[in-house]
Amino acid sequence: MTALERALASQGHEKVADARAADVIVLNTCAVTAEAERKSRQLLRRLRRENPRAEIIVTGCYAELDASLGGWAETASRVVGNAAKRALIGEPGQVAAPVAGAAGPRPRGGRTRALVRVQEGCDNRCAYCVVWKLRGPQMSRPAAAILNEVQELVREGRQEVVLTGVHTGAYGRDGSEPGVEDLSALVRLLLARTEIARIRLSSIEPWDLAHLDLSLWDDSRLCRHLHVPLQSGSDAVLGRMGRRYTTAQYEQLVRGLQAAIPDLAVTTDVIAGFPGESQSDHESTLRLAHRCGFARMHVFPYSERPGTEAAGMAGQVAPEVRRRRASELRRLAGELRQRFEEAQLGKTAEVLWERRRGGRWQGLTSNYVSVSAECESDVRNIVKPTLLVVRGEAGVIGLIQDDCRGASTS
Ligand code: SF4
16 A cells, blocks of 8 residues: 555545546556556546546656646546645645645555655666666665654554655765664564564665675564666676666675575666667576566566667667567566475464455565465465475465465465
């Protein structure tokens, strides 16, 4: 559940399951790739078609980047940039706008998991990225506000918080918070001062990870999962991207983390077909990803973003080559995921059960394995020890270790 959803709910607004029943729809868009923009436009058109009478408020990065929404702005009732969005929701519990419902692209985690924003903005200048332009410089939220929010989420019964931001690993770097000088200090504070069952970190850049205190993982409430964007396995490409690490540094970092934190899931992002990427660069990426043994990879074919340095670079890769390389990377991602999940079989993991679909409960382990299980009891929003038995179509099939009359793995 996002801060926006929680803020609206705290104002007494009711979220409806079907957008056709909403009086007001908030569409929170993304602009990280051209594909994300296309999906936002597509969703806007579908929502308008399904609910012609609703007030549709389009916000988020795409709205900030292009208020015309690629020519579809008139389909919306209002287009609200990020700064105005923040004014709408402020800190949780301070919604000022008369908004009566929310529906966005796939809100994650239902009522079990909550996203907690710890910072805004980014001081880097990756050559392919528009986000730093849209979100401005790095700015940390006050630690007291984050602590209050997590304590409130615990009171509401949430089991897991995901600490998010544009550049989460930069938390505290602006020096605005004496005593909570970095992300490690913030996590330490939340572990010490809250009863939250799980804390998960969202994406952390490689150069920030080197500063994280690995002893934090002595507390099993900190999820054994780190998302570390790789982007490319070629030093030449990383240099052109403006990334601040070499492939050797990245690999050493990942191996060190995997050695220090048992059963750690390392997930990543990779861009296929960045300008100037040769076939040999692409093959280097495949080999590095294989060696790193990622639990999951999010693969994006490179897409030009107007106004970025990369869009003007020589050596743009043909779109069909980008797509082919992306599909090879995705094939590898599937194999690596299978390998990681098979390594977990036979272990008993703590699974946070989130929803029931098709007669089976679905949940996530601390190390980001999707698990399903049969169970007659209502285990929603409960963390339960679960034997990981066998791989299924969409993850692992488990056996909940107690309170599950009639459970089977078939
Ligand atoms: S670190 Fe992330 S948000 Fe910052 S410029 Fe690079 S890609 Fe964009």
